[in-house]
Amino acid sequence: MxxxxxxxxxxxxxxxxxxxxxxxxxxxxxxxxxxxxxxxxxxxxxxxxxxxxxxxxxxxxxxxxxxxxxxxxxxxxxxxxxxxxxxxxxxxxxxxxxxxxxxxxxxxxxxxxxxxxxxxxxxxxxxxxxxxxxxxxxxxxxxxxxxxxxxxxxxxxxxxxxxxxxxxxxxxxxxxxxxxxxxxxxxxxxxxxxxxxxxxxxxxxxxxxxxxxxxxFARYHVEDKEERTAFVAALKYLLERVPLEVDVPALLSRWRWWASGCVGCIGVLKDWLVDAVAATFVQHGTSLTEEVLTQTMPHPARRLSLEMEARAGERQVALHNSESAKKFQALLKQPPKKAEQTESALGSSPKAGEEKEASTIREGASESFPLPQITPKPTPRRVGSRAPERDPVGEAGATLERKNTGCPFTEVIPVSLAQMEEANLFCFECPVCLAVRDMHPKGAIVRFRWHPRRTTSTPNRGRRWIRREGVWTPSAS
Known part of the structure; x- marks a missing residue:
């Protein structure tokens, strides 16, 4: 070695x-x-x-x-x-x-x-x-x-x-x-x-x-002129500090190739250059060549995983911000009704309570005297029987059950169907509660569907897709 x-x-x-x-x-x-x-x-x-x-x-x-x-x-x-x-x-x-x-x-x-x-x-x-x-x-x-x-x-x-x-x-x-x-x-x-x-x-x-x-903390999108300028400046800063002979202008001219290789993330770009420098030193080289850079470029499967995760996260942030703004503006256009405000104001005053009670008595006096009502004797319940209460049914019950026992992780998984078939592995482990679920997507997007939160601590066995440091990879066992 x-x-x-x-x-x-x-x-x-x-x-x-x-x-x-x-x-x-x-x-x-x-x-x-x-x-x-x-x-x-x-x-x-x-x-x-x-x-x-x-x-x-x-x-x-x-x-x-x-x-x-x-x-x-x-x-x-x-x-x-x-x-x-x-x-x-x-x-x-x-x-x-x-x-x-x-x-x-x-x-x-x-x-x-x-x-x-x-x-x-x-x-x-x-x-x-x-x-x-x-x-x-x-x-x-x-x-x-x-x-x-x-x-x-x-x-x-x-x-x-x-x-x-x-x-x-x-x-x-x-x-x-x-x-x-x-x-x-x-x-x-x-x-x-x-x-x-x-x-x-x-x-x-x-x-x-x-x-x-x-x-x-967003990545760089080189389609935008300002971000492209900032990305190229960061790339130039790194290339000028590479401990090898580097043709900086020639490499900078291929900024789009660099951006696709690191998916716009400076940390990935730095790791890529470190791998290239190490490979050059092992080969006793003196200059940073495009051949070595191509060999050490992150694997397409890894870049796909990083790109899909980044896009899903960016879409989640943008959607959350836009929906929150719309809902807030909609609430501002719907002030509380005057009747509700009056009732709440009257209900908080002791004098208002007395007036309401006197009004009720006057209304009752104007009507005929009611007949006495006989209250039936309650039937005693057997020991161990449930008290009468309304059970949630239908969609309301399912929603309540999901709210109480559901795991919050229901995100898009940046693993394609081709990767799953290539690995012959369709089992995924939730990174939040460690629940294991089989995935058989019908389309291109794989989403970890809703599932109850796992409550046991027994270690998972068998091969499965797991997320480590933001990257989904098959487990060893």
């Missing part, structure tokens, strides 16, 4: 560390920095975008700059975490507390707190899952106090959509309420970065909509 020489390894690592401050990244940087410094009543920010657009890079750039600008050595302005993916069953809140404590345990003002939960921190994850309520609350208390004592301003949770998975018994609303409560108690902003699935969690209630903010 070919290995890189020490000098080539150093040059490659230097290129890997290059960060492109392109136009879209600058917009996200400015907005995120503003909310970290002055987030007012906001408790959480949802940073969403397609895979490879640069969300992790954006978090790192903001965190590195704010940390560098902080003059007080006892202050940890930004805490960057990556929620642990579930090994068995969905994500547990306890792991989030554990990560916060682990990241701050060396802080001089936090060390004494950690000693009270040292035995819990040292326990394996399987044991932590079985902790009692007292130990659980102790871990939360230490995590909250650690954030307060270290004067953390924001927690950046990369792959933050994992926090929304709960432990199987919590809904998305409850998970966001938990994040909001954690933020209120510590005055720390939580930034959740992840795929477009996070956009489905915003504005689930009025209170969460007020306390939440969202940022759409």
């Amino acid at each position: 070919a290995k890189l020489e020490p000098e080539a390894r150093i040059r490659l690592d230097t290129f890997k560390a290059v960060t492109v401050k392109h136009a879209h990244l600058q917009v996200v940087d400015d907005q995120l920095s503003l909310w970290v410094e002055e987030h007012a009543e906001a408790t959480h920010v949802l940073l969403c975008g397609p895979g490879g657009v640069g969300k992790t890079t954006a978090l790192g750039v903001v965190a590195e700059r704010l940390t560098r600008e902080e003059s007080d050595r006892f202050v940890v302005p930004i805490l960057v975490l990556e929620p642990i993916p579930p090994d068995q069953g969905p994500y547990l809140r306890l792991d989030y507390y554990w990560q916060i404590i682990e990241a701050l345990k060396e802080h001089v003002l936090v060390k004494e707190l950690v000693s009270s939960v040292a035995h819990l921190m040292a326990a394996p994850r399987a044991t932590r899952v079985k902790l009692g309520a007292i130990d659980w609350l102790k871990m939360r208390h230490v995590a909250e106090q650690a954030l307060i004592r270290a004067r953390v301003r924001a927690v950046f949770a990369d792959e933050g959509h994992r926090l929304m998975q709960g432990d199987g018994s919590y809904s998305v609303d409850e998970q966001l309420e938990w994040v909001k409560s954690l933020s209120n108690r510590t005055k720390v902003l939580h930034v959740l970065a992840g795929p477009y699935a996070l956009f489905g969690f915003r504005n689930t209630s009025g209170q969460l909509a007020r306390r939440g903010r969202d940022i759409h």
Whole structure:
């Protein structure tokens, strides 16, 4: 197996560390920095975008700059975490507390707190899952106090959509309420970065909509002149820093080829160039050639998956924004009726209640005296029998049942029927609740249909399509 020489390894690592401050990244940087410094009543920010657009890079750039600008050595302005993916069953809140404590345990003002939960921190994850309520609350208390004592301003949770998975018994609303409560108690902003699935969690209630903010980290669409100029500038910045001989003007002239190869995402473009530079070093080459770039270009199946996921997410964002604006304008054109306002105003006054009662008595006096009514004796129910109540039936019942037990993931899956037939695999695993469903699409679009939320934590067996880091791939077993 070919290995890189020490000098080539150093040059490659230097290129890997290059960060492109392109136009879209600058917009996200400015907005995120503003909310970290002055987030007012906001408790959480949802940073969403397609895979490879640069969300992790954006978090790192903001965190590195704010940390560098902080003059007080006892202050940890930004805490960057990556929620642990579930090994068995969905994500547990306890792991989030554990990560916060682990990241701050060396802080001089936090060390004494950690000693009270040292035995819990040292326990394996399987044991932590079985902790009692007292130990659980102790871990939360230490995590909250650690954030307060270290004067953390924001927690950046990369792959933050994992926090929304709960432990199987919590809904998305409850998970966001938990994040909001954690933020209120510590005055720390939580930034959740992840795929477009996070956009489905915003504005689930009025209170969460007020306390939440969202940022759409879009890719580049080279059909637009401004975006094409920004994309070419980012490409030029990277090519000029490639540790090889590069014909920059010739490669820049093929900007459309570059854009199709990276689907408009700078992160994918950077990975592509890193692979090309590594392949050139292995072959002991001295210049970056089009032949090597073609060999290392992302596979068409991968590009198809990224493109379909990006388009589905962009369509979801645009549709949500337009529909929300239309519904809001429609509500503004339908003010409450005057009769309803008068009735509500009268009903809130004690004097109005007395007048209404006197009017009822006068109306009754003008009529004939009613005959006494005999109330039938109620028949006692047998022990264990149900009390009389109306059961939801038809569409109303189905809607209510879906609302209570349904999983929120019903998105378009960027896997074509040809890919499914080629892999001879039609089984898909839900990335939110881990339910497994067979898909047999009749058209070109594959959508994960509505399904009840999975409540068990037994590991799935057998081959199936799974989503890892935003890409759907067949599992090994």
